[in-house]
Amino acid sequence: MSVVIEANNLQKYYNNFQAVAGVDFQVMRSMCFGILGPNGAGKTTTVGMIYCFTPISGGELNVLDMDVTHHPREIKSRLGVVPQENNLDQELTVWENLLVYANYYGIKRANAKEKAKELLNFFGLSEKAHHQVEQISGGMKRRLTIARGLIHTPEILILDEPTTGLDPQSRRLIWEHLRQLKNRGLTLILTTHYLEEASHLCDDLIIMDDGIILEEGKPYYLIQKHVGEKIVEIDTEEAKINNVLEELAPLSGGYQLAGQTIFLYIRKDENPVVNKLNSFDYVNEYRVRPSNLEDVFLKLTGKGLSYGEFD
Amino acid sequence: MENLIKYYNSVNSWALKVLFRNLIVFKKTWATSLAFNVVEPLLYLAALGAGLGVMIPEIKGMTYTEFIAPGIVATSAMWASAAECSYDSFVRMHFQKIYHAIIATPINIREVVIGELLYGTFKGILSGIVIMIVIALLGLVTSFWALLTPVIFILSGMIFSQISMIWTGLVPKIDTFAYLFTLIITPMFLFSEVFFPLDTLPEIVQQIAWFLPLYHIVFLLRALTLGMVGPELIHHFLWLVIFTLVIFPLPQLLMQRRLIK
Numbered sequence: 001m002s003v004v005i006e007a008n009n010l011q012k013y014y015n016n017f018q019a020v021a022g023v024d025f026q027v028m029r030s031m032c033f034g035i036l037g038p039n040g041a042g043k044t045t046t047v048g049m050i051y052c053f054t055p056i057s058g059g060e061l062n063v064l065d066m067d068v069t070h071h072p073r074e075i076k077s078r079l080g081v082v083p084q085e086n087n088l089d090q091e092l093t094v095w096e097n098l099l100v101y102a103n104y105y106g107i108k109r110a111n112a113k114e115k116a117k118e119l120l121n122f123f124g125l126s127e128k129a130h131h132q133v134e135q136i137s138g139g140m141k142r143r144l145t146i147a148r149g150l151i152h153t154p155e156i157l158i159l160d161e162p163t164t165g166l167d168p169q170s171r172r173l174i175w176e177h178l179r180q181l182k183n184r185g186l187t188l189i190l191t192t193h194y195l196e197e198a199s200h201l202c203d204d205l206i207i208m209d210d211g212i213i214l215e216e217g218k219p220y221y222l223i224q225k226h227v228g229e230k231i232v233e234i235d236t237e238e239a240k241i242n243n244v245l246e247e248l249a250p251l252s253g254g255y256q257l258a259g260q261t262i263f264l265y266i267r268k269d270e271n272p273v274v275n276k277l278n279s280f281d282y283v284n285e286y287r288v289r290p291s292n293l294e295d296v297f298l299k300l301t302g303k304g305l306s307y308g309e310f311d
Numbered sequence: 312m313e314n315l316i317k318y319y320n321s322v323n324s325w326a327l328k329v330l331f332r333n334l335i336v337f338k339k340t341w342a343t344s345l346a347f348n349v350v351e352p353l354l355y356l357a358a359l360g361a362g363l364g365v366m367i368p369e370i371k372g373m374t375y376t377e378f379i380a381p382g383i384v385a386t387s388a389m390w391a392s393a394a395e396c397s398y399d400s401f402v403r404m405h406f407q408k409i410y411h412a413i414i415a416t417p418i419n420i421r422e423v424v425i426g427e428l429l430y431g432t433f434k435g436i437l438s439g440i441v442i443m444i445v446i447a448l449l450g451l452v453t454s455f456w457a458l459l460t461p462v463i464f465i466l467s468g469m470i471f472s473q474i475s476m477i478w479t480g481l482v483p484k485i486d487t488f489a490y491l492f493t494l495i496i497t498p499m500f501l502f503s504e505v506f507f508p509l510d511t512l513p514e515i516v517q518q519i520a521w522f523l524p525l526y527h528i529v530f531l532l533r534a535l536t537l538g539m540v541g542p543e544l545i546h547h548f549l550w551l552v553i554f555t556l557v558i559f560p561l562p563q564l565l566m567q568r569r570l571i572k
Binding site: 014051053054055072073076077079081083085087088089090091092096100101103104105106152 | 324328329331332335336339407408409411412413414415416417418419571572
């Protein structure tokens with residue numbers, strides 16, 4: 001498998017502010033690579049450097065074996081970009097948006113028309129081809145922005161928070177499209193703060209915060225490593241939190257506290273914990289659920305939450 | 312030096328793709344935009360030529376309407392380019408994020424700026440030619456030298472597009488364009504011999520006028536329209552060419568500084 005993007009000690013400063021503080025990562029061809037992190041973590045800056053919009057301040061960044069500082073035009077001609085903010089051309093129709101964009105890449109008109117037709121069809125936008133961009137829904141605009149990013153048949157598609165602000169149905173529709181694209185061998189780079197999105201789509205991911213990489217790996221591996229198979233959520237009285245934690249400590253792999261709710265990490269078997277909980281009269285309610293990436297994320301970046309490790 | 316050359320090299324086929332995008336939009340709106348461009352100068356001509364003109368005997372052997380007609384053409388061409396590369400460009404850049412969308416493609420920000428300047432220039436040339444035809448129909452063009460006026464419109468378009476684009480690269484918000492028009496465009500409009508010869512004013516005003524591009528444009532257009540052609544035209548023409556080339560890197564430089572952080 002070949003490496004399509006490689007960052008070594010990559011840094012970005014805005015005046016004195018360090019947005020990306022020396023990160024290393026590799027993206028493999030035909031993979032979906034996720035960049036996760038809370039707002040302000042440095043995700044957008046990192047992808048901005050990949051698509052040669054944001055100049056790098058230090059370190060190395062190679063995309064398709066080319067250095068971003070010296071070969072922006074060549075790199076950009078082989079990358080597709082779906083930015084965070086919709087920047088479709090409001091003065092043009094859906095169809096014109098694709099054709100005009102194809103022209104920016106120097107694609108011949110006949111080829112562009114064929115490709116635009118295929119993309120509108122794929123994204124279910126054929127009927128809207130001659131509508132003004134303003135007239136179509138938010139979900140459609142998003143799909144059109146992705147279609148636009150694919151007009152020149154790029155090798156890598158960069159998506160910066162592709163489903164932020166969309167309703168659940170539109171979001172799922174976009175995931176479905178992205179999965180199909182991945183199955184066809186397209187390399188995807190996805191920034192998101194929706195953990196569900198990352199678990200659905202990403203083969204490999206990094207979790208960033210404050211410009212550094214906190215953790216990296218496959219979603220399932222990260223869940224196993226940091227929080228285990230399952231989570232028991234326990235609601236109790238504030239005064240009893242310490243009691244509960246003390247009693248359950250030997251049976252679990254750590255916990256996180258949000259208000260009066262304890263999130264207890266279970267490595268293997270939840271039964272011993274459940275049995276104990278049933279015997280407590282001060283536990284109001286508890287739920288056992290599979291753990292997910294969100295638990296890992298909160299544990300690693302958990303701002304405003306307290307976190308504890310048992311010995 | 313190499314650093315400077317890249318700004319002149321941005322005039323290339325990539326920049327033309329940006330111009331092409333603007334022309335597609337123009338195709339949808341040309342009728343309204345042109346109508347406004349023609350109506351305003353005609354109002355000036357009617358009010359000043361037919362109204363005020365009756366009270367003014369002759370200026371250097373020209374009727375007052377003949378005197379102001381070429382100046383009105385020049386100012387219309389100026390306004391067309393200046394408006395395009397100020398308000399309209401700012402909307403594309405800031406509100407519609409079109410520059411951001413384009414620079415994710417192989418086109419770079421310098422080429423985007425050139426595409427915009429070419430479009431502003433196109434609007435100026437078009438406006439100039441259309442109004443030139445109108446004043447010709449009104450009998451205010453008396454020489455075949457007028458056929459050379461499009462060359463002046465090219466320079467005028469480039470100059471005012473660039474001045475506005477410099478502003479677009481600098482202004483914090485769209486309201487700030489008022490300064491461009493109040494401090495630069497309007498004074499130029501008033502003191503470039505559009506409405507009256509400057510030799511009635513103190514010497515110093517004439518000296519300042521020499522630094523205003525519109526002054527040279529009006530001089531050239533008036534000379535070509537009325538066939539007052541002589542070697543001194545070369546001086547004005549060269550002034551415009553040199554001015555265009557000297558400020559050429561600025562709009563690109565400022566826009567690059569504004570958007571690429």
